[in-house]
Amino acid sequence: MRIMLHACCGPCLLEPWDALSADHEVRVAYANPNIHPLAEYERRRDTLLxxxxxxxxxxxxxxxxxxxxxxxxxxxxxxxxxxxxACFRLRLGLAAAHAAELGYDAVATTLTVSPWQDPDAIREAGARACAEHGVEFLVTDFRERYPEATRRSRELGMYRQNYCGCRYSDEESRQQRERRRAERAARRA
Ligand code: SF4
Known part of the structure; x- marks a missing residue:
């Protein structure tokens, strides 16, 4: 099978690449207009490249x-x-259109490495996006490989971001970190 693998970042590409390329012809699509700001987009892209x-x-x-x-x-x-x-739908739709244009059979995504993403939402968005472009959506669940992806990416010295990608997730993560800091401080007091 010829698979277009939508990749969100370098660390998340490591394990899906190994899993899929063992048995399939795989090409990678970096399709992430959600990432904010541009410097962050470029940093993730350059790490992956x-x-x-x-x-x-x-x-x-x-x-x-x-x-x-x-x-x-x-x-x-x-x-x-x-x-x-909506974000998954857009990004997987871009990968699906690209796959169809190049004659690939299916689309898969590295998004399912992350334990913080909703696999049902990814599956639904991927299936709908791919149906629109006449390619198959390959359902994957790479979450059990997350610890190994973390280990390998650290060992390789890859940039590892601390928020999902959009400006809202940047702010949400920042607030979460502040809450955790405050909780730790309260426990110490
Ligand atoms: S948190 Fe933002 S970047 Fe991440 S999947 Fe949701 S909308 Fe997209």
Missing amino acids: GWAASQGIEVDELAYEPESWDRAVAGLEDRPGERCR
Whole structure:
């Protein structure tokens, strides 16, 4: 099978690449207009490209159009569950269109490495996006490989981001870290 693998970042690519490329022809699509700001987008992309180049892996960087992401999540900014579904749909739709254009059979995504992403939402968004472009959505669940992905990415010295990608998740993560700090301080007092 010829698979277009949507990749969100370098650390999350490591394990899905190994799992899928063992039995399939795989090409990688970096399709992430959700990432904010541009410097962060570039840092994640360059981390991914650096590792891919070291392995001889082909990566297609799709157009970075954050305004398309703004349109996709309009009205859902304060509803993380629905916002993430719309975000998955957009990114997997971009990968699916690219797969169809290049004659690939299916799309898979590295998003299912993360234990913080909703696998049902990814599956639903991927299936709908792929149906629109006449390609198959390959359902995967790489969460059990997350510890190994973490270990390998640390060992490789890869940049590891501390928020999902969009400006809302940046703020949500920052607030979460502050809450944890305050809880730890309260426990020590
Ligand atoms: S939190 Fe992550 S998946 Fe959800 S909308 Fe933001 S970037 Fe997309």
